[in-house]
Amino acid sequence: MIRAFTxxxxxxxxxxxxxxxxxxxxxxxxxxxxxxxxxxxxxRVSIRLAITxxxxxxxxxxxxxxxxxxxxxxxxxxxxxxxxxxxxxxGHCRIFVMGKSLFDHNDPSSMSWFARRRDIQxxxxxxxxxxxxxxxxxxxxxxxxxxxxxxxxxxxxxxxESPYTVTTYLFDLTRRHFERGLDPALPIIRGKxxxxxxxxxxxxxxxRPHLILDPEETMLFNMTAKQFPKSELKMPYxxxxxxxTVNQIxxxxxxxxxxxxxxTLNVMITGILEESPPFVLEKDWQGIERKLGxxxxxxxxxxxxxxxxxxxxxxxxxxxxxxAYFGDEQxxxxxxxxxxxxxxKVNTRVKISGPGVVR
Amino acid sequence: MNVMLFVxxxxxxxxxxxxxxxxxxxxxxxxxxxxxxxxCFLRFPGMGLPEILHQYLPPAVAIPLIVLAGLTWITGGILxxxxxxxxxGMFFNPEMNEFSFLLLIVAACIxxxxxxxxxVQFSLEMLLLLVAPICVFILYKSVTDDQLSWxxxxxxxxxxxxxxxxxxxxxASFLFSGYLNIQLxxxxxxxxxxxKYRWIIPILGTGFAFSSFFIPIGFxxxxxxxxxxxVWSVTADSMIMKYGFIQRVLFIFLVIFTILSLMFVMNTFxxxxxxxxxxxxxxxxxxxxxxxxxSNWILCxxxxxxxxxxxxxxxxQRNQWATGWWLIARFCVEVFAMFVMIFIVFLARKNxxxxxxAESRPKSS
Numbered sequence: 001m002i003r004a005f006t007x008x009x010x011x012x013x014x015x016x017x018x019x020x021x022x023x024x025x026x027x028x029x030x031x032x033x034x035x036x037x038x039x040x041x042x043x044r045v046s047i048r049l050a051i052t053x054x055x056x057x058x059x060x061x062x063x064x065x066x067x068x069x070x071x072x073x074x075x076x077x078x079x080x081x082x083x084x085x086x087x088x089x090x091g092h093c094r095i096f097v098m099g100k101s102l103f104d105h106n107d108p109s110s111m112s113w114f115a116r117r118r119d120i121q122x123x124x125x126x127x128x129x130x131x132x133x134x135x136x137x138x139x140x141x142x143x144x145x146x147x148x149x150x151x152x153x154x155x156x157x158x159x160x161e162s163p164y165t166v167t168t169y170l171f172d173l174t175r176r177h178f179e180r181g182l183d184p185a186l187p188i189i190r191g192k193x194x195x196x197x198x199x200x201x202x203x204x205x206x207x208r209p210h211l212i213l214d215p216e217e218t219m220l221f222n223m224t225a226k227q228f229p230k231s232e233l234k235m236p237y238x239x240x241x242x243x244x245t246v247n248q249i250x251x252x253x254x255x256x257x258x259x260x261x262x263x264t265l266n267v268m269i270t271g272i273l274e275e276s277p278p279f280v281l282e283k284d285w286q287g288i289e290r291k292l293g294x295x296x297x298x299x300x301x302x303x304x305x306x307x308x309x310x311x312x313x314x315x316x317x318x319x320x321x322x323x324a325y326f327g328d329e330q331x332x333x334x335x336x337x338x339x340x341x342x343x344x345k346v347n348t349r350v351k352i353s354g355p356g357v358v359r
Numbered sequence: 360m361n362v363m364l365f366v367x368x369x370x371x372x373x374x375x376x377x378x379x380x381x382x383x384x385x386x387x388x389x390x391x392x393x394x395x396x397x398x399c400f401l402r403f404p405g406m407g408l409p410e411i412l413h414q415y416l417p418p419a420v421a422i423p424l425i426v427l428a429g430l431t432w433i434t435g436g437i438l439x440x441x442x443x444x445x446x447x448g449m450f451f452n453p454e455m456n457e458f459s460f461l462l463l464i465v466a467a468c469i470x471x472x473x474x475x476x477x478x479v480q481f482s483l484e485m486l487l488l489l490v491a492p493i494c495v496f497i498l499y500k501s502v503t504d505d506q507l508s509w510x511x512x513x514x515x516x517x518x519x520x521x522x523x524x525x526x527x528x529x530x531a532s533f534l535f536s537g538y539l540n541i542q543l544x545x546x547x548x549x550x551x552x553x554x555k556y557r558w559i560i561p562i563l564g565t566g567f568a569f570s571s572f573f574i575p576i577g578f579x580x581x582x583x584x585x586x587x588x589x590v591w592s593v594t595a596d597s598m599i600m601k602y603g604f605i606q607r608v609l610f611i612f613l614v615i616f617t618i619l620s621l622m623f624v625m626n627t628f629x630x631x632x633x634x635x636x637x638x639x640x641x642x643x644x645x646x647x648x649x650x651x652x653x654s655n656w657i658l659c660x661x662x663x664x665x666x667x668x669x670x671x672x673x674x675x676q677r678n679q680w681a682t683g684w685w686l687i688a689r690f691c692v693e694v695f696a697m698f699v700m701i702f703i704v705f706l707a708r709k710n711x712x713x714x715x716x717a718e719s720r721p722k723s724s
Contacts, residue, residue, distance in 0.1 A: 179580040180582060319508075326518075
């Protein structure tokens, strides 16, 4: 009897533990940080709140956007709470957009808020908003079924799998930001009437200005650095074009231990033809494979030199160099000093497994 | 198990200053200590540490030793309770009052710890069986994740030539402390048993030591891994279950974490309680008692009260400091206990009284 009573008392304790019902919470589905231009309150914090409704059909998602300027993100969020009638909940926020101007004016490491908050998922996606984060948040895609799920589906191959979209998780951004010999690469999100354009990537240098790759380079980067399949190889062939859809891509980095290291990137691509003039493949199977490979190698080499000249290292060549030779601080200093002179060599082996359905 | 006491955090802090070497040394130390102590205990079937000490040593020596062992146990339990409360408060329900949460845990632990040895042993086995598949799942998930950077792990592994530190060795050898249970649960082994599968200790220990150290580094890189206090919680959060009911692996991890913590605290409460009761030479331990004697309740409640006192004093920094020292002290006590046991086995063989005739010939390592 006494025991039962004790258990009952303990249960009473549970009831009063600060739980809040779901209808008294506002779920933040996306968050944007911008540079406000005001040095007193440099951060413009915007949040996109889900308005829950019983209807689940495309275009029925309703959201509400709140914005405030604040000296820090935490203060901004705290202040924003006074603008809304329910408690903010970040547990389902999976998109963080940072305004592009923020990268020019502020060091992102001052934003430890994300890492410190326990309820923010380490697997949420990070992107760069262009021209600013607020405009990205304001876009209302027609296809959205749940509030804010259009962006979530775009990243991480959950919905569309585009070779132009680079996915970066929050913990990955933190890791790359602190790591020696590895730099963060963030997708650039642009709002367009009722959809998003995410086809470029911003590479964040540690001390140097960042570098923005155009869509073509972004795809090459995604293919070689992230081994993203479902991409394409193409080349002009006579007056027509040959396009190969990639099923499988493997890339391997080798860094030699010379005075000035040489980076070799071996890429192995398998795929089938998607577009080509008729009967070409039968005539010159090996030749097309070789030409596609050479063209790809040339493009990637050009990209690598461009990245090297900007002083960034999103591939992690430096880290790989240290890993391959078990290097320590001295080796890293050496690497940093010679990185601007590093030579690149890309070898690509293309394997065409077939011409598709027709000859 | 080791995850809750900041062992990965301590090791990762020292990753450029000989943590890898320390792990290797700890594997050797831990294996030797655990195998030697266990083989010593197996020569006294049906006797726990208190009975053995009382039989071969005068009370003036035996009682302090038993109290020392009990203190080591209970401190560990209190530290785990505190760390567990912190983690739960951090990730489960931050709005809840820490002390009401602590009260719930302590109540559960007092109840569980005051059971008879047999019940505690059985529940340990059952919980372990329940948890093991999920642990294996999380480990598998983390190793096969494509975000895991093997380069970062290699870089840290390259620092193997740095001199090890004592704290890291002590921390890493905590992984091998599971054998300590035999100090008490040897009472239940009334028949002389042969210690089979002893090769599994170094293999499992090595596996867990390296995975709990290297996987966070693989996920958070060589530099950023240091800044996380709850390293493994964040690491579990960095994995995604795309097709699971819940997307965050963190919650599964927290469930295991809860089970393991409660299990550990139950164990420590129980062992410490039995040791303190065993201080008196006239105490006759029983494996099964129902209902449990009042002294069990009193002792466990005292332990529960102590954990409240500790959490009043501690904050994150003090707690880390205390945990570090506890790990070191525990390592010393373990090594000391091994030598005491060897000494007692030596005494026993010299006396060669009737008690231990049935022993199988030792394959002393």
